[in-house]
Amino acid sequence: MAQKATIYKVELSVSDMDRHYYDTHKLTVAKHPSETDERLMVRLLAFALNAHEQLEMTKGLSTDDEPDIWQKSLSGELELWVALGLPSDKIIRQSCGKSDAVVIYAYGGRVAEMWWEKTQNSTTRFDALQVVNLPEADTAGLAALADRAMKMQVNIQDGEVMVSVGDAIVYVTPVVWKSGAR
Secondary structure: OOOOOEEEEEEEEEEEOOOOEEEEEEEEEEEOOOOOHHHHHHHHHHHHHOOOOOEEEOOHHHOOOOOOEEEEOOOOOEEEEEEEOOOOHHHHHHHHHHOOEEEEEEEOOHHHHHHHHHHHHHHOOOOOEEEEEEOHHHHHHHHOOOOOEEEEEEEEEOOEEEEEEOOEEEEEOOEEEEOOOO
């Protein structure tokens, strides 16, 4: 964990009708001092969208050579690399070389769109790479839900996502920019 990180305790209940995955994860999440509430909530959403019993949060922002979230096999092979934001071509290339599957969750509105326009041609050779954009209004809504002790419910059906914390509900419509073989 990062020095002076803020600790968040999250009970994340995932009901993913698309993948038939239903479980509750008790997570202790360290929020890096430079991390925004929006990024923290995108990280939790990405965890929910890829939920698996072996999925783990990593050190994230405090290390350059690890993704934000990963899933390793029982024998230690990297099966899934989940990155947030707008990684460089070099990071994309390295992550695709290290893991069986890579998912990037881009966010940030027009900045994310400009990044994808610049990056998409260099990603065509990576069959296992998936790039998903999270609309700016949706991630801003998620940021408003952030709380240091959360019971977060994520329901996924037909690619649509409903996130609720307490009485507040935010709907997220992920847009797949590049499909990967998973």
